[in-house]
Amino acid sequence: MPITRRAFSLGSAALVATSGPAFADAPLRLAVSAGPLAQLVEFATALARRKDGLEVRVVETTDWVTPNEAVNAGDLDVNFYQHSANLAVQVAQRGYRLVAADPGGVIIPVGLFSRRIKQLSEVPDGATVAIANDPINNARGLLLLQRAGLIKLTPVTDLKITTRNILENPKNIRIVELDAAQLYRSLEDVTLAMVNLTYLIPAGGDPKSALLLDTTPDEHFIIRFVTRPENKDDPRLRRFLVAFKSPEVRTFIADRLPAFIPAF
Numbered sequence: 001m002p003i004t005r006r007a008f009s010l011g012s013a014a015l016v017a018t019s020g021p022a023f024a025d026a027p028l029r030l031a032v033s034a035g036p037l038a039q040l041v042e043f044a045t046a047l048a049r050r051k052d053g054l055e056v057r058v059v060e061t062t063d064w065v066t067p068n069e070a071v072n073a074g075d076l077d078v079n080f081y082q083h084s085a086n087l088a089v090q091v092a093q094r095g096y097r098l099v100a101a102d103p104g105g106v107i108i109p110v111g112l113f114s115r116r117i118k119q120l121s122e123v124p125d126g127a128t129v130a131i132a133n134d135p136i137n138n139a140r141g142l143l144l145l146q147r148a149g150l151i152k153l154t155p156v157t158d159l160k161i162t163t164r165n166i167l168e169n170p171k172n173i174r175i176v177e178l179d180a181a182q183l184y185r186s187l188e189d190v191t192l193a194m195v196n197l198t199y200l201i202p203a204g205g206d207p208k209s210a211l212l213l214d215t216t217p218d219e220h221f222i223i224r225f226v227t228r229p230e231n232k233d234d235p236r237l238r239r240f241l242v243a244f245k246s247p248e249v250r251t252f253i254a255d256r257l258p259a260f261i262p263a264f
């Protein structure tokens with residue numbers, strides 16, 4: 001059965017929806033980041049349709065605000081694009097009534113990439129290094145730089161880490177903070193950049209080219225399905241999660257998205 005696509009507007013953001021054939025029940029409306037996560041969700045959607053007759057309307061988005069706004073407002077049922085650490089920040093800052101629908105999901109590594117050097121030992125004094133500017137991924141980037149031996153941070157027990165926590169910076173690297181979506185492009189201008197594979201893969205980058213890849217199975221960084229509290233037990237969502245957590249999806253990840261880490 002062919003999949004149809006249509007563009008529509010939700011608030012101020014332009015989105016792309018993917019929908020299957022009409023069923024008696026209303027389709028589950030699911031927002032996902034465009035790129036590899038969308039590929040994963042589309043595979044699970046086709047599997048749920050084939051095995052269970054479930055209809056899911058997949059909405060692809062390229063920003064990190066619209067999916068939560070839409071689910072919180074009830075315009076969509078669930079989203080899949082953020083880890084629990086980011087969700088906690090968004091709930092605290094924006095007052096969303098949103099929760100993780102299930103503890104399972106996937107971990108998308110971040111890595112340090114460069115077009116100027118071949119190994120971390122080649123980072124020169126005074127090098128410019130780019131990391132994400134949102135609080136959680138900023139902290140993740142700083143921790144990655146510490147693992148790379150480029151900086152040393154004050155000991156912390158949470159992810160409330162900023163550049164103010166830098167104790168040692170022996171190479172006097174200059175850290176610039178950019179929107180996560182711009183980090184891959186910044187490789188033209190900086191010595192080193194932290195890049196999330198969500199953006200690297202669609203841009204044609206190779207995860208194997210990372211100078212350092214963070215594959216730590218930290219539960220804070222599991223990308224989870226997020227919904228409103230009253231929708232956690234939505235039968236359509238439960239049925240979709242059965243398909244998503246299937247052996248077939250594990251095989252898809254291993255074959256098509258091998259850098260991703262299944263967390264279910």
